[in-house]
Amino acid sequence: MEMYYPVFLNLQGKKCLVAGGGQVALRKAGTLLEYGAVVTVVSPRLCAGLRRLSNDGRITVINRAYRSDDMKGAYVAIVATSNRRTNLGAAGDAKKRRVPVNVVDDPVLSDFIVPSIMRRGSLAIAVSTSGKSPALARKIRSRLEDEFDKEYASLVLVIEEVRRRARGQRLRISSKDWQETIDLDSMLSLIKQGRGEEAGEKLLTKLKKCGK
DSSP, X not given: XXXXXXXXXXXXXXXXXXXXXXXXXXXXXXXHHHTTOEEEEEOSSOOHHHHHHHHTTSSXXXXXXXXXXXXXXXXXXXXXXXXXXXXXXXXXXXXXXXXXXXXXXXXXXXXXXXXXXXXXXXXXXXXXXXXXXHHHHHHHHHHHHHHSOTHHHHHHHHHHHHHHHHHHTTOOOOHHHHHHHOOHHHHHHHHHTTOHHHHHHHHHHHHHHHOO
């Protein structure tokens, strides 16, 4: 069974190519922008949403059919055209230039697939069925959204600060100790009450005992 290696990429400031001008291309471009990518869209026609992004200066648009040279300098590429021949050509160009490519709805031509992502601030949970059922991945993501409320975004920041302080105090804490000392229910309860700083102090106190 084909399996994909999960990985999170840093796209901040990196050129990402989107070939296609329809609604699917719009969704892909929008997600790339959320993660700080510099997005170039190549298509002879654009949907209204892509035109708005172009008019707002958020994306660069090349108003013509895809050409091989468009792949030059791309960090990742997403191909979302309705033309099978164009998709095949773009996927081949990407492989020649060693650019990771995702051809929408065609895992065979793709180097990677895009999971369904749930975000709470810096917390990101990705769900994938290895391309077998994107609808199921989205369904599971929706359920996770109900289970992980907005306080998780604050929880990440609280623990990040505790981690920084623990390093500053040169505490030696194992991964196992970290997991055992993080009491999710207790910390989330304090954060909901606006007592995030107290939650951090309690965690640090526990970690100091482990790091002795």
